[in-house]
Amino acid sequence: MRIAVVGASGRIGREVADVLTKQGHEVLGVSRATGVDVYTAEGLAEALAGADVVIDSVNATTTETAAVTDFFRSVARNVQHAAAAAGVRRIALVSIIGIDQFTAGHYAGKLAQEHAYREGPVPVRILRAAQFHEFTEMMLDWTTRGDTAYVPKYRAQLVAARAVAEKLAEVAIEDSGAAMIEIAGPHELELAAAVAKLAARQGKPAHVEEIVDVDDPNHELQARGALLPGPEAVLAGPTFEEWLDHKYPAQQ
Template identity: 75%
Template sequence: MRIAVVGASGRVGREVVDVLKNQGHEVVGITRSAGVDVYTGQGLAQALAEVRVVVDAVNAPTTETAAVTDFFRTVAQNVQRESAAAGAQRIVLLSIIGIDSFTAGHYAGKLAQEEAYRQGPVPVRILRAAQFHEFTEMMLDWTTHGDTASVPEYRTQLVAASTVAEQLAELAVEESGAELFEIAGPQELNLAAATARLAARRGSPARVQEILDTDDPNHELQADGALLPGPAAILAGPTFDEWLDQHYPIQR
């Protein structure tokens, strides 16, 4: 099957490409480096020629609410239009668990993306995922100043990016299925505590503190568990500890 992956060079997209290729599918990687700009639409029609399924795992270059909402909505509209013109059978979208109540930032943008895809002619399957294990790495990169990382209060059920990629690939090749799925890891975690375990494996920073970031309009929802999976979610490993052991083994 000829399958296009939007955001094929990203954290999840590149793993989706690998899974699909290993299954014998013909994969079209849609990236700016390949000459395709999904926001402007440049090169998109040519890239989607004869494609049967499109997987959208693209990320946004900003988290500012108006800009990220415009980006994701525009991408969805462009991909829907050109997928329909190419005769694609379905689109599979990677989104985020629990975003329905969010009105700001990246989460609001993803919600707008979902809505724009649903308004188009090509059927859409949406995989809402929990934050990735790798999100703890991003937290350290974003919030470390000196010897301290300041991580916002946040309840989550972290899942491996590779596990999400495998599920996206499965949804891409299945001929029928539900419109909306959730996937998360097997255990609830406090983000600051998980990030502290990563910092201990890395050897820095020396301290990880949990903060209440009242400047973030999403802080109450994150702290109250809005981003936790529902009862029907797919729960899949590895656990966070297993992921740590794989990527940051303890030196003996």
């Protein structure tokens, strides 16, 4: 099967391309590195020519609500248009669990992306994922000031990016399946506690402090667990602790 991966150079794009290649599929990488701008649609029609399925794993470089919503909505409409013209069978999109209540930032953009895809002619399947284990690394980088990381209160059920990629590949190639599926890790945790474990393995920063960021319009939803999976979600390992042991082995 010929599968075009939009955002092939990103975290999930790289992983899903690797999964599909090892399964024997022909992967068409679609990214700026391959001369395609999915926001403007430059090169997109040519990139999707001959594809059976499209996977959208593209990410945005901004979290400003208007800009990120415009970006994701435009990408979805462009991909739908080009996919329909190319005779693509279906589109698989990776999104985020629990975003229906969010009206600001990245989550609002992803929700707009989902809606735009559903409005198009090519059938779309959506895999809503929890935040990745790797999100703790990003959070540590974003929030560290001096010897302390100030991590917002956030209930999560972190999942490995590789597990998401494997499920996304499955969703994309199956001839039948649910229109929306959720995937999360095996256990709920507090994000600050997970970041603290990562900091301890890295040896810095010295402290991790959980905070309530009242300037973030999403802080209440994140704190009360809006981004946790529902009862029908697929739960996939490894656990956060297993991922941590593999990537950051404890010093003896």
